Amino acid sequence: MRDELEQLYQTTYTAVVRFLYRKVWDAERAEDLAQEVFVRALAHRPEKPRAWVFAVAANLARDEARAAVRRKRHLTLLRGDPVAQPTMELSPDFLVEHDERMASVHEALSTLTPRDREILLLWDAGLSYPEIAAQTGLAVGAVGTTLARARRRLVEAHDRQHSAKGHHAAHS
Amino acid sequence: MRHIPEEELHAYLDQGLSRSQCVEIESHLANCSSCQAARDGIAALRDRTTALLAKLAPPRGFPPAFDSLRRRAAIQASARRRRIHVAAWAASVVIALGLGWGANYWISNRSVPAPVQIVQQVAAPAQSAPPVAPAILRPARRRSSTPNRPAARRPARRVVAESAVPAPALVAPPALEMASIDIPHPDLDLELDGMWRTMSWDGAQAEAGDKLPHVDGLPVVQVQLQTSQQGKQPLMVVAQQLASGEVIRTIEGPTSDVSHLLARRTMTDPDPSVADTDSQRRPGVAQDHTDRTMAMQRGDRMLVITGALPPDSLLAMIRRMNAEMRSK
Numbered sequence: 094m095r096d097e098l099e100q101l102y103q104t105t106y107t108a109v110v111r112f113l114y115r116k117v118w119d120a121e122r123a124e125d126l127a128q129e130v131f132v133r134a135l136a137h138r139p140e141k142p143r144a145w146v147f148a149v150a151a152n153l154a155r156d157e158a159r160a161a162v163r164r165k166r167h168l169t170l171l172r173g174d175p176v177a178q179p180t181m182e183l184s185p186d187f188l189v190e191h192d193e194r195m196a197s198v199h200e201a202l203s204t205l206t207p208r209d210r211e212i213l214l215l216w217d218a219g220l221s222y223p224e225i226a227a228q229t230g231l232a233v234g235a236v237g238t239t240l241a242r243a244r245r246r247l248v249e250a251h252d253r254q255h256s257a258k259g260h261h262a263a264h265s
Numbered sequence: 266m267r268h269i270p271e272e273e274l275h276a277y278l279d280q281g282l283s284r285s286q287c288v289e290i291e292s293h294l295a296n297c298s299s300c301q302a303a304r305d306g307i308a309a310l311r312d313r314t315t316a317l318l319a320k321l322a323p324p325r326g327f328p329p330a331f332d333s334l335r336r337r338a339a340i341q342a343s344a345r346r347r348r349i350h351v352a353a354w355a356a357s358v359v360i361a362l363g364l365g366w367g368a369n370y371w372i373s374n375r376s377v378p379a380p381v382q383i384v385q386q387v388a389a390p391a392q393s394a395p396p397v398a399p400a401i402l403r404p405a406r407r408r409s410s411t412p413n414r415p416a417a418r419r420p421a422r423r424v425v426a427e428s429a430v431p432a433p434a435l436v437a438p439p440a441l442e443m444a445s446i447d448i449p450h451p452d453l454d455l456e457l458d459g460m461w462r463t464m465s466w467d468g469a470q471a472e473a474g475d476k477l478p479h480v481d482g483l484p485v486v487q488v489q490l491q492t493s494q495q496g497k498q499p500l501m502v503v504a505q506q507l508a509s510g511e512v513i514r515t516i517e518g519p520t521s522d523v524s525h526l527l528a529r530r531t532m533t534d535p536d537p538s539v540a541d542t543d544s545q546r547r548p549g550v551a552q553d554h555t556d557r558t559m560a561m562q563r564g565d566r567m568l569v570i571t572g573a574l575p576p577d578s579l580l581a582m583i584r585r586m587n588a589e590m591r592s593k
Contacts, residue, residue, distance in 0.1 A: 096331075099331045102328070102331050102334070103331075106328045107325070107328070110323060110326070110328075111321075111322050111323065114321070114322070114323040115318075115321050120323035120324055120326070123323055124323075124326055128329060128334060128337075131331075131334050132334050132337045132338045132341065133338075135334060135335060135338035136338050136341065136342060194320055195320045195321060198317045198318070198320045198321050199321060201317070202318075202321070213314070213318075214318075216279070217314075217315065217318045221280075221281065222276065222279065222281030233281070236276070236281060237272040237273060237275045237276030237279070237281055238272040240272075240275050240276075240279065241271050241272045241275045241307075243314075244275070244310050244311060244313075244314040245310065247314055247317060247318075248310060248313050248314060248317070251317060
């Protein structure tokens with residue numbers, strides 16, 4: 094019989110990488126972290142492995158973001174500039190590697206509040222309402238409300254950008 | 266009639282509702298065109314969100330074989346186990362040595378100088394044993410080569426490692442490295458003949474080579490040497506700090522000197538003023554023993570390695586201990 098974790102790995106590895114990628118914005122790093130998540134799952138053998146895997150992935154991504162902010166602050170202090178606030182910034186590599194449409198979705202996503210964004214990404218990664226609720230501390234009944242708002246805002250932000258760009262293009 | 270709220274339609278489409286809630290919504294939708302339109306709108310919004318997010322996907326890599334992750338997990342687990350083993354091993358050595366010291370302590374209390382062997386006894390012929398190796402001070406070395414030295418002198422030596430908490434006089438910051446030892450009072454206690462000399466690790470090594478008794482891998486806090494007037498070999502005390510902050514001392518020297526030192530120590534510090542006085546001139550030795558028993562009952566701890574060993578096999582034993590600690 095095949096290991097339950099191995100089955101989970103086959104079915105969710107890609108989703109975990111994608112979930113992490115949308116947080117660290119570095120494909121290789123996202124894959125490293127995803128593998129680390131499953132190595133830890135092998136050591137811990139969690140009871141609810143799917144929810145556990147995404148919870149640990151979220152934690153690793155958070156640690157990663159903090160480390161990035163620390164690095165950045167350090168560099169900023171070395172330069173003597175005011176300390177930059179942590180933002181979801183795109184790396185130059187990202188902009189080179191990816192087309193403009195992708196960048197515009199990224200920008201639209203960054204207009205969401207962190208909680209709305211988290212819940213939208215968890216949903217998109219395939220988690221159920223109870224799993225999302227357990228991970229975020231939200232009531233199950235509030236997940237639908239949050240998702241309704243997050244989807245509306247994402248599409249609105251994206252459309253707003255597009256019409257602005259179209260307007261800009263028509264004028265130039 | 267109440268229309269279905271937006272969030273409930275989201276939950277319905279996301280399959281986030283109970284079966285009874287779904288039945289209720291479906292029966293309403295069947296008869297309500299405005300809610301049907303709302304549902305279609307939300308379904309379209311949902312699809313668009315999914316399509317937008319799908320653009321934020323990393324270039325697809327091949328997932329590594331699950332077995333490679335299994336191997337990584339196994340390696341990490343065995344590294345964890347190894348760390349626990351080392352700690353357990355070190356603790357068992359401490360306990361074993363502590364027990365050994367207990368036995369030795371009571372035997373030497375009955376003023377039987379016979380060394381108790383715990384770790385190893387190498388029955389090397391006394392004559393062939395090299396003249397005590399860690400001859401550190403020049404006067405001592407000269408005397409050791411003097412022909413009128415008793416030829417059958419037993420090279421029995423002891424190594425004593427003592428842990429005493431607290432030992433404020435000797436405790437140094439835990440990060441102290443061997444190379445960066447402070448000499449607390451560089452100008453004090455430098456007289457020979459029975460006085461204690463506090464030396465740096467480097468200085469002591471320069472004199473004694475690698476013969477200083479110590480446990481590998483622990484930061485050395487202090488090295489002290491004592492030469493007695495009777496031309497015996499010097500007594501060496503190396504203080505090292507455990508990760509817990511406690512200081513252990515490894516004491517090495519002629520049996521009589523170590524016994525003497527133990528008999529006069531108050532479990533904290535090799536006090537120069539006490540250590541260099543001669544035991545014959547102190548009538549209160551028995552009283553001291555009672556005091557030390559009291560001290561032990563107060564919770565002081567001490568580890569001891571004893572053995573009737575020629576110095577070369579003693580050093581071999583220390584080396585083997587160090588090698589074992591490294592390999593575990």
